[in-house]
Amino acid sequence: MPFFDGATGRVYYRHWSTPDPRAALVFLHGFGEHTGLYHRYAAELGAHGIDLWALDEIGHGLTEGSRGHFGSLDDLVQNARVLASLAREHGIPLVVGGHSLGSLVAVLTALEEDFRGVVVSGAPLSPLAWLTEAAGETLDLDPEALSSDPFYLDQLETDPSRSPPATSWSCWPPRSRRPGSASTRSCPACGCRCWPCTARTTRSRRSTASGDGRSGCPACGSR
Structure with missing residues:
Protein backbone atom coordinates (compact mmCIF):
# COMPACT_ATOMS: atom_id res chain seq x y z
CA MET A 1 0.00 0.00 0.00
CA PRO A 2 1.29 3.52 -0.77
CA PHE A 3 2.56 5.59 2.14
CA PHE A 4 4.86 8.58 2.52
CA ASP A 5 6.61 10.03 5.56
CA GLY A 6 4.42 12.89 6.75
CA ALA A 7 4.60 15.64 9.33
CA THR A 8 3.82 13.35 12.28
CA GLY A 9 4.18 9.82 10.88
CA ARG A 10 3.34 7.63 7.91
CA VAL A 11 0.55 8.91 5.68
CA TYR A 12 -1.57 6.62 3.52
CA TYR A 13 -2.67 7.93 0.12
CA ARG A 14 -4.52 6.75 -2.97
CA HIS A 15 -4.22 7.55 -6.64
CA TRP A 16 -7.20 6.75 -8.85
CA SER A 17 -5.74 7.01 -12.36
CA THR A 18 -7.50 7.23 -15.70
CA PRO A 19 -6.06 6.72 -19.22
CA ASP A 20 -4.71 9.95 -20.73
CA PRO A 21 -5.90 12.27 -17.93
CA ARG A 22 -6.37 15.93 -18.79
CA ALA A 23 -6.05 17.11 -15.17
CA ALA A 24 -5.72 15.86 -11.62
CA LEU A 25 -7.38 16.76 -8.34
CA VAL A 26 -5.57 16.61 -5.00
CA PHE A 27 -8.37 16.07 -2.51
CA LEU A 28 -8.46 16.43 1.30
CA HIS A 29 -11.32 14.74 3.15
CA GLY A 30 -13.26 15.98 6.17
CA PHE A 31 -13.10 15.12 9.86
CA GLY A 32 -14.13 11.55 10.62
CA GLU A 33 -13.74 10.44 7.00
CA HIS A 34 -11.03 8.65 5.02
CA THR A 35 -10.18 8.16 1.37
CA GLY A 36 -12.15 4.91 1.11
CA LEU A 37 -15.38 6.92 1.20
CA TYR A 38 -14.56 8.57 -2.11
CA HIS A 39 -14.52 5.69 -4.62
CA ARG A 40 -17.69 6.92 -6.33
CA TYR A 41 -16.26 10.44 -6.51
CA ALA A 42 -13.09 9.06 -8.10
CA ALA A 43 -15.11 7.07 -10.63
CA GLU A 44 -17.12 10.13 -11.66
CA LEU A 45 -13.99 12.25 -12.06
CA GLY A 46 -12.30 9.46 -14.01
CA ALA A 47 -15.23 9.33 -16.42
CA HIS A 48 -14.36 12.93 -17.30
CA GLY A 49 -10.63 12.34 -17.65
CA ILE A 50 -9.54 13.59 -14.22
CA ASP A 51 -7.20 11.71 -11.90
CA LEU A 52 -7.86 11.80 -8.17
CA TRP A 53 -5.17 11.91 -5.50
CA ALA A 54 -6.25 11.74 -1.87
CA LEU A 55 -4.73 10.99 1.51
CA ASP A 56 -5.99 9.85 4.89
CA GLU A 57 -5.57 12.77 7.27
CA ILE A 58 -3.58 12.36 10.50
CA GLY A 59 -5.46 10.08 12.90
CA HIS A 60 -7.84 8.93 10.16
CA GLY A 61 -8.07 5.82 7.98
CA LEU A 62 -4.71 4.10 7.61
CA THR A 63 -2.58 7.12 8.48
CA GLU A 64 -0.75 7.06 11.78
CA GLY A 65 -1.97 9.10 14.75
CA SER A 66 -4.46 8.97 17.61
CA ARG A 67 -7.89 8.23 16.16
CA GLY A 68 -9.82 11.40 15.44
CA HIS A 69 -6.96 13.72 16.44
CA PHE A 70 -5.58 15.45 13.35
CA GLY A 71 -2.92 17.58 15.03
CA SER A 72 -2.43 21.06 13.63
CA LEU A 73 -3.50 22.61 10.35
CA ASP A 74 0.19 23.22 9.63
CA ASP A 75 0.79 19.46 9.79
CA LEU A 76 -2.15 18.79 7.47
CA VAL A 77 -0.93 21.40 4.98
CA GLN A 78 2.56 19.90 5.04
CA ASN A 79 1.13 16.48 4.18
CA ALA A 80 -1.05 17.97 1.44
CA ARG A 81 1.99 19.58 -0.14
CA VAL A 82 3.81 16.24 -0.21
CA LEU A 83 0.81 14.64 -1.94
CA ALA A 84 0.70 17.51 -4.42
CA SER A 85 4.37 17.00 -5.22
CA LEU A 86 3.67 13.34 -6.04
CA ALA A 87 0.81 14.35 -8.32
CA ARG A 88 2.93 16.99 -10.08
CA GLU A 89 5.35 14.31 -11.24
CA HIS A 90 2.78 13.33 -13.87
CA GLY A 91 3.02 16.74 -15.54
CA ILE A 92 -0.70 17.50 -15.92
CA PRO A 93 -2.73 20.50 -14.66
CA LEU A 94 -3.35 20.22 -10.93
CA VAL A 95 -6.33 21.40 -8.88
CA VAL A 96 -6.62 21.19 -5.08
CA GLY A 97 -9.90 20.53 -3.32
CA GLY A 98 -11.37 19.48 -0.02
CA HIS A 99 -14.48 18.93 2.03
CA SER A 100 -15.23 20.40 5.47
CA LEU A 101 -11.97 20.25 7.45
CA GLY A 102 -10.24 19.33 4.22
CA SER A 103 -11.54 22.48 2.57
CA LEU A 104 -9.57 24.58 5.05
CA VAL A 105 -6.47 22.53 4.36
CA ALA A 106 -7.02 22.94 0.61
CA VAL A 107 -7.32 26.73 0.85
CA LEU A 108 -4.24 27.02 3.09
CA THR A 109 -2.27 24.74 0.78
CA ARG A 116 -4.91 25.75 -11.57
CA GLY A 117 -7.89 26.04 -9.24
CA VAL A 118 -9.36 25.38 -5.81
CA VAL A 119 -12.60 23.42 -5.28
CA VAL A 120 -14.12 23.26 -1.80
CA SER A 121 -17.38 22.12 -0.22
CA GLY A 122 -18.76 22.50 3.29
CA ALA A 123 -16.04 25.04 3.93
CA PRO A 124 -16.14 26.62 7.44
CA LEU A 125 -14.39 29.78 6.27
CA SER A 126 -16.16 32.02 8.81
CA PRO A 127 -16.08 31.62 12.61
CA LEU A 128 -18.79 29.27 13.91
CA ALA A 129 -19.99 30.37 17.35
CA TRP A 130 -21.31 26.94 18.37
CA LEU A 131 -18.03 25.28 17.39
CA THR A 132 -15.96 27.83 19.27
CA GLU A 133 -18.06 27.29 22.38
CA ALA A 134 -17.63 23.52 22.07
CA ALA A 135 -13.84 23.69 21.86
CA GLY A 136 -12.29 20.97 23.98
CA GLU A 137 -15.58 19.10 24.39
CA THR A 138 -16.90 15.92 22.77
CA LEU A 139 -19.30 16.73 19.96
CA ASP A 140 -22.56 14.77 19.74
CA LEU A 141 -23.13 14.72 15.98
CA ASP A 142 -25.92 13.15 13.98
CA PRO A 143 -24.51 11.80 10.68
CA GLU A 144 -27.67 12.94 8.87
CA ALA A 145 -26.59 16.52 9.58
CA LEU A 146 -23.64 15.84 7.27
CA SER A 147 -25.30 14.36 4.18
CA SER A 148 -28.58 13.16 2.65
CA ASP A 149 -26.85 10.44 0.60
CA PRO A 150 -28.02 7.09 2.07
CA PHE A 151 -24.99 5.17 0.81
CA TYR A 152 -22.56 7.66 2.33
CA LEU A 153 -24.48 7.59 5.63
CA ASP A 154 -24.36 3.82 5.67
CA GLN A 155 -20.59 3.97 5.23
CA LEU A 156 -20.24 6.46 8.07
CA GLU A 157 -22.13 4.17 10.42
CA THR A 158 -20.67 0.78 9.47
CA ASP A 159 -17.13 1.42 8.25
CA PRO A 160 -14.58 0.41 10.94
CA SER A 161 -11.90 2.61 9.32
CA ARG A 162 -13.66 5.89 9.98
CA SER A 163 -12.62 8.15 12.85
CA PRO A 164 -14.01 8.56 15.43
CA PRO A 165 -15.80 5.18 15.64
CA ALA A 166 -19.51 5.12 14.88
CA THR A 167 -20.48 4.67 18.54
CA SER A 168 -19.28 8.21 19.26
CA TRP A 169 -22.07 9.69 17.16
CA SER A 170 -25.46 10.42 18.64
CA CYS A 171 -27.94 7.58 19.21
CA TRP A 172 -27.76 4.96 16.45
CA PRO A 173 -29.56 4.83 14.12
CA PRO A 174 -30.47 8.52 13.68
CA ARG A 175 -34.15 9.19 14.25
CA SER A 176 -34.83 10.21 10.67
CA ARG A 177 -33.21 7.06 9.27
CA ARG A 178 -35.12 4.44 11.26
CA PRO A 179 -37.98 4.05 8.76
CA GLY A 180 -36.49 2.37 5.71
CA SER A 181 -32.98 1.87 7.03
CA ALA A 182 -31.11 -1.06 5.51
CA SER A 183 -29.57 -2.16 8.80
CA THR A 184 -31.16 -4.02 11.70
CA ARG A 185 -28.35 -3.66 14.23
CA SER A 186 -29.15 -2.52 17.74
CA CYS A 187 -28.14 0.88 19.02
CA PRO A 188 -25.17 0.39 21.39
CA ALA A 189 -26.55 3.18 23.59
CA CYS A 190 -30.24 2.38 24.00
CA GLY A 191 -30.88 -0.94 22.21
CA CYS A 192 -33.37 0.44 19.70
CA ARG A 193 -33.65 -1.09 16.22
CA CYS A 194 -34.43 0.46 12.88
CA TRP A 195 -37.26 -1.00 10.86
CA PRO A 196 -36.40 -4.27 9.05
CA CYS A 197 -36.56 -2.82 5.59
CA THR A 198 -33.98 -3.09 2.80
CA ALA A 199 -34.89 0.22 1.18
CA ARG A 200 -31.99 2.60 0.58
CA THR A 201 -33.89 5.78 -0.07
CA THR A 202 -33.56 9.42 0.74
CA ARG A 203 -35.45 11.01 3.59
CA SER A 204 -38.03 12.52 1.23
CA ARG A 205 -38.87 9.16 -0.38
CA ARG A 206 -39.14 7.45 2.98
CA SER A 207 -41.93 9.84 3.93
CA THR A 208 -44.03 8.91 0.88
CA ALA A 209 -47.65 8.48 1.92
CA SER A 210 -49.06 4.98 1.79
CA GLY A 211 -52.44 4.06 0.35
CA ASP A 212 -54.38 4.69 3.57
CA GLY A 213 -52.92 8.16 3.91
CA ARG A 214 -50.45 7.29 6.67
CA SER A 215 -46.74 7.66 6.13
CA GLY A 216 -45.05 4.36 5.25
CA CYS A 217 -41.85 2.94 3.82
CA PRO A 218 -42.04 2.97 0.00
CA ALA A 219 -40.31 -0.42 -0.17
CA CYS A 220 -42.17 -2.60 2.32
CA GLY A 221 -45.01 -0.43 3.65
CA SER A 222 -43.83 -0.57 7.26
CA ARG A 223 -45.01 2.22 9.56
Missing part, protein backbone atom coordinates in the same frame (compact mmCIF):
# COMPACT_ATOMS: atom_id res chain seq x y z
CA ALA A 110 -3.27 26.86 -2.22
CA LEU A 111 -1.74 29.89 -0.50
CA GLU A 112 1.64 28.14 -0.58
CA GLU A 113 1.42 26.14 -3.82
CA ASP A 114 0.51 27.01 -7.40
CA PHE A 115 -2.66 25.23 -8.57
